[in-house]
Amino acid sequence: MTVQDVRSFNRFYTRLIGALDYGRHLYAPYTLTETRVLYELAHAPRTDAADLRGQLALDAGYLSRILNRFERDGLIERGPSEADTRRRRVALTERGREAAGLLDERARETVGALLAGVPAGERDRLARAMAAIREILGERRPPSAEDVVLRGPRPGDLGWIVERNAAVYAAEYGWNAEYEGLVARIVAGFAENHDPRQERVWIAELDGRRVGCVMCVRDDAPATARLRLLLVEPEARGLGIGDRLVTAVAGFARDAGYRELVLWTNDVLAAARRLYQRHGFVLTAERRHRSFGKDLVGQDWRRELRA
Structure with a gap:
């Protein structure tokens, strides 16, 4: 495999995702990064800013601006961490959970539309290929019971x-x-x-x-x-x-x-x-x-x- 192979695949996948989202405004009114932050908060309801930075590999200042916007919009609430008072706990409000749920529903519909065109017999093969890419390119997180x-x-x-x-x-x-x-x-x-x-x-x-x-x-x-x-x-x-x-x-x-x-x-x-x-x-x-x-x-x- 060459660098060009990877770049070619990246262009293909970017075009594919862009085509699925054409005219649908999948993440509106949020950016892709803001949507990722909402997703993490929805699936880890008790976390703090330091955890989010590590999970999403975000610059501290950039994440702070996102959280400030979310707080102004009533999507999150912040307070002292129960485990470490030097940290700030971040949790979704009811409005934040509704926003995260809407974005998740849009994403499910979009991916469902993509998979609808994949023959049933090829879906296991596709899943194995995706898992192999994640493992080889660095996502070596050990599996957990929740993954089963x-x-x-x-x-x-x-x-x-x-x-x-x-x-x-x-x-x-x-x-x-x-x-x-x-x-x-x-x-x-x-x-x-x-x-x-x-x-x-x-x-x-x-x-x-x-x-x-x-x-x-x-x-x-x-x-x-x-x-x-x-x-x-x-x-x-x-x-x-x-x-x-x-x-x-x-x-x-x-x-x-x-x-x-x-x-x-x-x-x-x-x-x-x-x-x-x-x-x-x-x-x-x-x-x-x-x-x-x-x-x-x-x-x-x-x-x-x-x-």
Whole structure:
């Protein structure tokens, strides 16, 4: 890549954004920088001027003039910081929140218009490319739990569940293709015949990348749901994704009228077992078995669901 490549991309993107905003006055009556300050204040309601300078890389004098204007317009209020009295806390007023909400709505509409022209199958690819640019060019902020989104499955997600379960368990536990076959049968059964009122799949997404999944399906026992195929990608662990996925399954199962939630796992999955225990599951049975090319101890876990 050359300097000219970067400049060419910058010109393309600038023209694209300008075309989307043509005649729409996206930021009016504020400048782009003022809009960025409003956005940060709306998403970090307790901050101070020093934080804003660091987050937005703004000159202190320039930021001060922006905040002075906002205060005159009744958009913000300032006071001593609770953490450090030498600092000034900045917070949006009700009028400021309304202004920030309007600008956010305009931005959502504009970006929505842009994405409307992108084929559904290309959106994941676009998101990955954007994430790669941000990471490579310096935005190396570690991911946080707030960056993770849980959503329903899209075309291709069920196949991804099979692929990633097979790959992760082969890499971490040495399980063979027998496990991939089991996962494929479970996923195929869900795809071909499931009741969306009582069965569901969740995909965990981080910066446009799939990093986790879980399923809730009907069990053979009456009024019983089964948690299946819980997976969190190794690079996304530590963000509470497993907790959120299990919580989502339990809440859905309870709302769907199930009285119990059950699951089957193996004793070698120590982290998963600790997760289930945190969520109120109780070990009810253990059986030795030879599966997936390994000698294992299978475990049945059960949790009562209260209304």
